Amino acid sequence: MDVLIVGTxxxxxxxxxxxxxxxxxxxxxxxxxxxxxxxAVRLSQKHGPPVTVGRLEDAADVVVLATASGSQxxxxxxxxxxxxxxxxxxxxLSEVRRLxxxxxxxxxxxxxxxxxxxxxxxxxxxxAVRAAEEFDQVTELHVAKFGTAGxxxxxxxxxxxxxxxxxxxxxxxxRPGGSGRELCWFPSPVDAADCYRAALPDxxxxxxxxxxxxxxxxxxxxxxxxxxxxxxxxxxxPHPEGKxxxxxxxxxxxxGMGWNGRILGAAAAPGFAAAAVVVSTLELxxxxxxDRTGVAGLSEVVESGEFLEVLGEKGIVCQExxxx
Numbered sequence: 001m002d003v004l005i006v007g008t009x010x011x012x013x014x015x016x017x018x019x020x021x022x023x024x025x026x027x028x029x030x031x032x033x034x035x036x037x038x039x040a041v042r043l044s045q046k047h048g049p050p051v052t053v054g055r056l057e058d059a060a061d062v063v064v065l066a067t068a069s070g071s072q073x074x075x076x077x078x079x080x081x082x083x084x085x086x087x088x089x090x091x092x093l094s095e096v097r098r099l100x101x102x103x104x105x106x107x108x109x110x111x112x113x114x115x116x117x118x119x120x121x122x123x124x125x126x127x128a129v130r131a132a133e134e135f136d137q138v139t140e141l142h143v144a145k146f147g148t149a150g151x152x153x154x155x156x157x158x159x160x161x162x163x164x165x166x167x168x169x170x171x172x173x174x175r176p177g178g179s180g181r182e183l184c185w186f187p188s189p190v191d192a193a194d195c196y197r198a199a200l201p202d203x204x205x206x207x208x209x210x211x212x213x214x215x216x217x218x219x220x221x222x223x224x225x226x227x228x229x230x231x232x233x234x235x236x237x238p239h240p241e242g243k244x245x246x247x248x249x250x251x252x253x254x255x256g257m258g259w260n261g262r263i264l265g266a267a268a269a270p271g272f273a274a275a276a277v278v279v280s281t282l283e284l285x286x287x288x289x290x291d292r293t294g295v296a297g298l299s300e301v302v303e304s305g306e307f308l309e310v311l312g313e314k315g316i317v318c319q320e321x322x323x324x
Contacts, residue, residue: 001026001028001061001062002030002060002061002062003019003027003028003031003060003061003064003282004031004058004062004064004083005030005031005032005033005064005066006033006034006065006066006067006075007034007064007066007067007068008032008036008039008040008066009066009151009152010149010150010153010271011149011150011153011274011275011278012032012066013043014274014275015064015066015275015279016030016032016043016047017275018275018276018278018279019279019282020047021314022279022282023283023286025286026282026283026286026287027050027282027286029050029052029060030050030051030052031051031053031054031055031058031060032044032051032052032053032054033053033054033055033056033058040053040054041053059082060083061083061084061085061285062083062084062086062285063075063076063083063086064087064089064278064282065086065089065090066089066278067152068156069090069092069095069152070090070095072089072090072095072099073090073095073098073099073102076088076099076113077102077105079111080102080105080106080109080111080113081109081110081111083111084111085112085113085285086111086113086114087114087117087278087281088113088114088115088116088117089116089117089118089122089274090115090116091116091118091120091121091153091156091160091200092156092160092201093160093163093166093201093204094199095201096116096121096201096204096205097204099113099115099295100115100204100295102295103294106295107293107294110293112293112294112295113295113296114281114295114296114297114298114301115201115205115295115298116201116202116298117274117277117278117281118149118277118278119149119245119247119268119270119273119274119277120143120145120200120202120218120247121200121205121298122277123247123266123273123277123298123311124143124247124249125206125209125297125299126304127247127248127249127266127304127318128143128206128209128210128249128251128299129299130304130305130308131249131262131263131264132251132253134251134260135253135254135260135262136253136255137253137254138251138252139213139214139215139252139253139254140214140215140216140250140252141206141210141213141215141216141217141249141251141252142217142219142249142250142252143200143203143206143217143219143248143249144182144184144195144218144219144221144248145219145220145246145247145248146190146193146195146221146244146245146246146247147190147221147243147245147270148245149245149269149270149271149274153270153271158226158230159199160177160200160220161178161220161222161227162177162178163177163198163199164176164177164199165177165179165197165198165199165200165218166199166203166204167197167203167215167217167218168203168207168213168215168216168217169214169215170214175197176197177196177198177199177230178196178197178198178222178230179196179197180196180219181194181196182194182195182196182219183195184219184221184248185263185321186246186247186248186267187246187248187265189244189267190244190245190246193221194221194222195219195221195222196219196222196227197217197218197219198218198220198222200218200220201218202216202218203216203217203218205297205299206299208296208297208300209297209299209300244269245267245268245269245270246267246268247266247273248264248265248321249264249265250262250263251263251264262320263320263321264318264319264320264321265318266316266317266318266319267319272316273316276311276315277298277311279314280307280310280314281298281302281307283310284302284307289302289303289306290302
């Protein structure tokens with residue numbers, strides 16, 4: 001299986017590192033593309049064969065889009081028909097909408113585009129499926145995330161906090177970004193953090209996977225300064241790589257005669273987590289576990305138990321809040 005990685009930022013470079021531990025029988029040639037050619041050259045020299053410098057014109061079985069949000073929908077459309085599958089890592093609500101709108105074109109050209117292959121959305125959606133398996137009837141899903149993978153991700157989160165959030169409450173509702181403060185507990189070492197509404201794509205992807213729910217929400221961790229400055233340009237340069245990150249999903253529903261809740265989460269550096277999610281997806285594709293066309297979220301194309309098992313081999317372990 002030949003892979004083309006577009007973008008050599010925190011996630012793209014992380015995917016290359018994780019691929020080094022993947023079974024050689026699953027991954028063939030790996031091409032690296034970046035608008036700064038010298039970055040692609042350095043990475044190809046660092047990792048050596050089978051990693052080479054690629055071009056956007058190259059054909060590949062799977063294309064991984066690890067560029068900044070805003071460019072991935074255009075690139076995904078460019079690869080339709082030329083590549084069997086495209087994995088888009090963007091966590092932009094508007095971009096995920098544009099990707100989902102490509103469903104008919106992808107089906108006609110026999111390609112699969114997976115939207116939101118990262119920590120959140122991506123791992124968060126798979127955890128939601130895993131949490132929902134405990135219930136006879138699921139009524140609510142609530143996602144929260146902490147941390148950013150790198151400068152591009154930090155800028156996207158900055159924009160999301162000042163944009164309208166989308167929630168499902170029997171119908172789609174728009175809420176102001178930065179509102180709805182909620183104290184969320186994540187797996188250690190993150191622990192507790194204040195989380196707020198933001199323009200996040202998780203609700204729209206989960207609504208596809210779980211039609212008929214009463215409520216679906218998504219929040220992101222932010223400080224008071226983040227909220228007050230979200231309407232302004234970023235006051236300082238983002239950290240080159242996020243060091244601390246986590247995601248949690250709370251499912252509520254009916255089990256037997258009672259109503260219950262279940263909270264699952266995972267903690268890892270966001271850049272590493274996103275790369276591990278991408279490579280786990282690549283391994284399942286190489287093993288023949290993913291076979292469909294169109295545009296879908298990650299939880300629609302992988303089996304949660306199998307995916308989390310593969311992800312666990314890369315050091316990211318799902319945890320459950322057990323209470324006292």
